[in-house]
Amino acid sequence: xxxxxxxxxxxxxxxxxxxxxxxxxxxxxxxxxxxxxxxxxxxxxxxxxxxxxxxxxxxxxxxxxxxxxxxxxxxxxxxxxxxxxxxxxxxxxxxxxxxxxxxxxxxxxxxxxxxxxxxxxxxxxxxxxxxxxxxxxxxxxxxxxxxxxxxxxxxxxxxxxxxxxxxxxxxxxxxxxx
Numbered sequence: 001x002x003x004x005x006x007x008x009x010x011x012x013x014x015x016x017x018x019x020x021x022x023x024x025x026x027x028x029x030x031x032x033x034x035x036x037x038x039x040x041x042x043x044x045x046x047x048x049x050x051x052x053x054x055x056x057x058x059x060x061x062x063x064x065x066x067x068x069x070x071x072x073x074x075x076x077x078x079x080x081x082x083x084x085x086x087x088x089x090x091x092x093x094x095x096x097x098x099x100x101x102x103x104x105x106x107x108x109x110x111x112x113x114x115x116x117x118x119x120x121x122x123x124x125x126x127x128x129x130x131x132x133x134x135x136x137x138x139x140x141x142x143x144x145x146x147x148x149x150x151x152x153x154x155x156x157x158x159x160x161x162x163x164x165x166x167x168x169x170x171x172x173x174x175x176x177x178x
Contacts, residue, residue: 001046005057005118005138014132018116018140020046021082047108052145053079055090055103057118060137067096067133074121077103082114091121096133108144116142 005016047053055077061067072095079087090103118140123131146154 002141056141057101076119078117080115
């Protein structure tokens with residue numbers, strides 16, 4: 001699942017939401033208010049239980065003096081349930097030249113994840129509203145790892161395809177040499 005992030009800079013730490021299914025927390029996001037069809041899948045479960053998830057956040061930032069002086073900042077991803085409760089939280093410190101942030105280690109439980117909340121946390125030594133990097137554009141992708149049985153099936157089908165390709169290639173090359 002991929003989507004763009006629109007951070008709300010009116011808060012102490014900028015916040016953006018990626019709705020997976022209907023999420024009441026995301027109703028605060030101005031972009032989602034304008035586009036209500038986003039994230040209205042209903043109560044359907046999108047991510048199967050016991051699947052490992054990886055969150056990739058891509059930030060495009062200017063190489064400004066402000067960003068250079070800021071240095072390190074922290075990105076947090078919260079997995080929210082439909083009732084707004086935080087299921088899990090992943091954090092990672094980031095250095096300004098780093099543009100691709102990978103967060104791993106969340107396993108989907110019995111309660112489905114409804115929304116992904118991404119927060120750029122303010123550095124402690126800065127005053128209110130400072131200590132947050134300047135960002136041109138941001139996007140997020142949420143990837144689910146295949147289970148063992150699904151991996152075996154996937155690898156077997158890839159193996160069959162390559163076997164058929166080799167057999168076809170050999171028969172064509174033998175027909176050309178005759």
